[in-house]
Amino acid sequence: MMKSMMMNTTMKNTMVKKSKPQRKCVGCNEMKDKSQLIRIAKISDDEFVFDKTGKQNGRGAYICKSKECLEKAFRNKGFERSFKCKISTEIYNGLEQEIQAYEA
Numbered sequence: 001m002m003k004s005m006m007m008n009t010t011m012k013n014t015m016v017k018k019s020k021p022q023r024k025c026v027g028c029n030e031m032k033d034k035s036q037l038i039r040i041a042k043i044s045d046d047e048f049v050f051d052k053t054g055k056q057n058g059r060g061a062y063i064c065k066s067k068e069c070l071e072k073a074f075r076n077k078g079f080e081r082s083f084k085c086k087i088s089t090e091i092y093n094g095l096e097q098e099i100q101a102y103e104a
Contacts, residue, residue, distance in 0.1 A: 023062040026078030027069030037062040038102065040095065042083045048091055050098050059083055065102050070095060 021034040039051040041058040051060060061082035063069050070092075073079050079087050 025064045025069055025073075026061050026082050027063050027072035027076075029078075030064075032064070034062070036064070038065055038099075040079070042085075045085075046091075048083075048087075048095070050095075063099075065099070067096065067099055067103065070099050 022031045023034050023037055024031050025037060034054070039054050039056075039060045039062055040048055041051040041056045041060045042048055043056070043058045049056070054060075059082070061079055063073060063078075074092050079092075
C-alpha cells in the first residue's frame, strides 16, 4: 500500500508541466507568451518606457514585437484603454522608433 502511494506521488510530480505566463497584446488582442511580447510601462503622467526586464514599477501594457501591432494599438486606442489616459502622437512616434530597433 505504501509503495503504491509513493509511486503515484512520484508520477504526479514528473508529469506536471509549469505553464508559461500569458499576456494579451493591446494591438492584435491575441494571447501570447509573455516572452514573445514587449512590456511598455507608464512611469509618470507623461513618461512611457520599454521595460526590458518586465519588473519596472508602473502600469504596464504588452505589445507584439511588430510595427503592425503598434499601428493597430494606435488605431483602436489600446494603450489609452490600458493606461487610462490620453496618449499624444509624440509618444507613439517614440514607441515606433523603439519597435523599429527591436525589429532590426
